[in-house]
Amino acid sequence: xxxxDDTTQDSTQDSTQDTTQDTTQDTTGEAPAVDMxxxxxxxGSFVGDLGATxxxxxxLLGERLGLYRALAxxxxxxxxxxxxxxxxxxxxxxxxxxxxxxGYVQYDAGSATYSMTPEQAFALTDPSGPxxxxxxxxxxxxxxxxxxxxxxxxxxxxGYGWHQHDEMVFTGCERFFRPGYLMHLLPEWVxxxxxxxxxxxxxxRVADLGCGHGASTVLMAEAFPASTFVxxxxxxxxxxxxxxxxxxxxxxxxxxxxxxxxxxLDEHDLDLVTTFDCLHDMGDPLGAAxxxxxxxxxxGTWMIVEPAAGDTVAANLNPVGRVFxxxxxxxxxxxxxxxxxxxxxxAQAGPAAIRQVVTDAGxxxxxxxxxxxxxxxxxxxx
Numbered sequence: 001x002x003x004x005d006d007t008t009q010d011s012t013q014d015s016t017q018d019t020t021q022d023t024t025q026d027t028t029g030e031a032p033a034v035d036m037x038x039x040x041x042x043x044g045s046f047v048g049d050l051g052a053t054x055x056x057x058x059x060l061l062g063e064r065l066g067l068y069r070a071l072a073x074x075x076x077x078x079x080x081x082x083x084x085x086x087x088x089x090x091x092x093x094x095x096x097x098x099x100x101x102x103g104y105v106q107y108d109a110g111s112a113t114y115s116m117t118p119e120q121a122f123a124l125t126d127p128s129g130p131x132x133x134x135x136x137x138x139x140x141x142x143x144x145x146x147x148x149x150x151x152x153x154x155x156x157x158x159g160y161g162w163h164q165h166d167e168m169v170f171t172g173c174e175r176f177f178r179p180g181y182l183m184h185l186l187p188e189w190v191x192x193x194x195x196x197x198x199x200x201x202x203x204x205r206v207a208d209l210g211c212g213h214g215a216s217t218v219l220m221a222e223a224f225p226a227s228t229f230v231x232x233x234x235x236x237x238x239x240x241x242x243x244x245x246x247x248x249x250x251x252x253x254x255x256x257x258x259x260x261x262x263x264x265l266d267e268h269d270l271d272l273v274t275t276f277d278c279l280h281d282m283g284d285p286l287g288a289a290x291x292x293x294x295x296x297x298x299x300g301t302w303m304i305v306e307p308a309a310g311d312t313v314a315a316n317l318n319p320v321g322r323v324f325x326x327x328x329x330x331x332x333x334x335x336x337x338x339x340x341x342x343x344x345x346x347a348q349a350g351p352a353a354i355r356q357v358v359t360d361a362g363x364x365x366x367x368x369x370x371x372x373x374x375x376x377x378x379x380x381x382x
Contacts (some may be wrong), residue, residue, distance in 0.1 A: 016165045026177045047301075055102050056137040058095060058128035063124065065136040068096065072121035075113040127175060130183035135175025142168025143330040144290060150330055159338025162281065162331070163235045169331070170213065170238055177277055178215040180374060185216060186223050189303065189377050192369035196301050197271055200224040207232065207295065209262045209288070210278030214242025214255075220274075221246070221255045230267060232260040261339075262288035269297045278374070279357070280349050283339025289361035302363070302380040304354060306369060311350035321372060324348050354378060378380060 062068045070076070070084040078093035085092070087205060097115045100107035104124065106115045116124070123131045145166040154161050160239050162169075191197055200206075203226035208217040211231030221229045242257040258265065262275070262282055273292045282288050292302050307324045310316050316325070328347035336344035351368060358366045358380045365381035 008175060039234075048252075049063070050356045051102065052303030053190050054346070055098070055104075056141055058098055058102075059104065059124075059134050059137045061095065061139065062099065067092065068105075068116070068121070068124040071114060072116045072125050075108070075111070075115040077113050081114070084215060092372070095265045126307055128182075130179050132175060132179045135172055137172075138168050138213050139176045140327070142166045142170075142172050143327065146330065150334060153334050153337070157337070159264075159283075159336070159342075160334035161338040162335045163237075164338075165331070167237075170235070170241070174213040174215050179217050180372065181219055181276070184370070184372055184375070185219055189305070189370050190223075191274075192377065193301055193379050194300075194302075194381075199271050200227050202235055205269065205297075206230070206274065207231075207265060207267050207270050208266065208274045208276070208282070209292070211257065212238045212240060212278075214245045214257060216274065216276045217248055217255060217257070218245050218251065220258075221251045225254070226349075229255045230265070231255070231257045232262070232265045233263040234259065234264075236266065263291045265291075265295070267295050270295050270300055271297055272303065273301045274305070274324070275305060279354070280306060280328075280347055281335050282341075282343075282345075282346040283336045284343055285340030285345055286343070286360055287341060289357050289363070289380075292330055292380075293362050296382055298382060300382065302358075304378040304380060306354060306360070306376055306378070308374055308376050309348040309350045311352040315350070316348045321348055351376065351378070 009324075019153055023137060030142075052316040065087055066085050067087070068083060071081055073084070073339065074316060076084065078096055079089045081087075081096065082089035082092040096105065099105040100114060104118060106120075107113075108115065122129065123133050126132060127135070142165060144170070146160060146164070149160050149164070152158070190200070196204075196299045201224065202225070206220065206227055206229045206247060208214075208220070208231040211217050211233050212235075214231050217229050217231040221227070230241045231239075231242055233242070236259045239257045246252060246255045246257065262278075263284070275292075277290075279285050279288065289302075296302065309319055310321075315321075324347040332347045333344045336342070336346075345357075355366050355378075358378070363380040363382060367378075367379055
């Protein structure tokens with residue numbers, strides 16, 4: 001039962017009284033004065049956002065049509081780049097102009113040609129590299145396809161499951177997060193865990209919960225051939241993709257993938273459990289944490305990778321927080337609400353909220369072991 005204490009009632013009454021007084025006192029009917037400088041600042045933000053919104057689709061076109069890769073081989077005008085890629089020069093001309101305006105390619109007015117800096121080529125042309133920007137745009141555009149359904153969820157309070165989203169969400173999610181895992185998982189995150197690298201070298205039992213397409217699972221399995229791995233995800237399509245990834249990497253004998261939620265995987269005496277960017281998506285994160293606790297060996301470790309966040313709203317009012325709040329509105333919160341428990345942490349839960357879940361589940365040790373601009377990494381021990 002929800003109760004309201006006296007303080008809340010007083011606050012509500014005061015707020016109501018203030019509103020009534022304000023309405024009574026405002027008898028002039030005049031609109032508040034508009035600060036034109038502030039208005040222009042807002043319009044400037046709007047222009048940037050509108051350009052970025054359309055830019056997302058253009059970046060994906062450039063990646064899918066091979067325009068970035070072809071331009072990275074050397075400067076070209078629209079006709080030359082169209083020849084290299086088998087595309088229409090008029091379309092390519094318009095695309096190039098927009099890319100130059102957005103800072104994704106370079107334009108030389110003297111020769112009327114376009115080119116890419118090493119940094120632009122590095123971030124836009126290699127899907128297997130440690131930085132790959134088009135994947136993030138694919139995830140965003142995939143999420144936005146559910147705008148009608150999310151609008152309805154706002155009105156009703158209903159959830160919208162991960163499995164209900166467009167296929168671009170699943171492929172984009174892997175391509176968004178995999179570069180970060182490539183850059184940090186093996187060089188930094190695993191070594192930061194107390195005693196875990198040695199266990200993995202000798203031969204450990206590992207479960208990767210919420211594994212999606214299995215990018216994190218496969219990376220760890222390739223690095224530690226003496227260990228065995230099981231990845232799980234409730235989305236059947238993602239598990240099918242993960243099995244294909246493992247088979248292509250020749251890992252079938254040491255890696256298996258199961259369609260199972262975080263509380264359904266039947267494993268015991270695990271040396272390591274990992275959750276990559278998924279604890280906050282779960283409808284019952286406490287139940288999942290309790291299941292992890294029961295599944296671990298007495299000296300086991302739970303590595304929790306979550307989006308970088310502070311503990312307060314004010315601490316997250318920055319560009320990274322804005323990205324994650326945006327994704328969370330369309331993906332994380334609706335998915336959590338759709339599941340039993342209905343406890344939606346959101347993508348910007350912060351260290352204190354994660355610590356609370358972990359300690360409430362019975363873990364006695366919890367610490368942050370690593371961080372990047374996009375992720376915080378925590379270690380939990382029984």
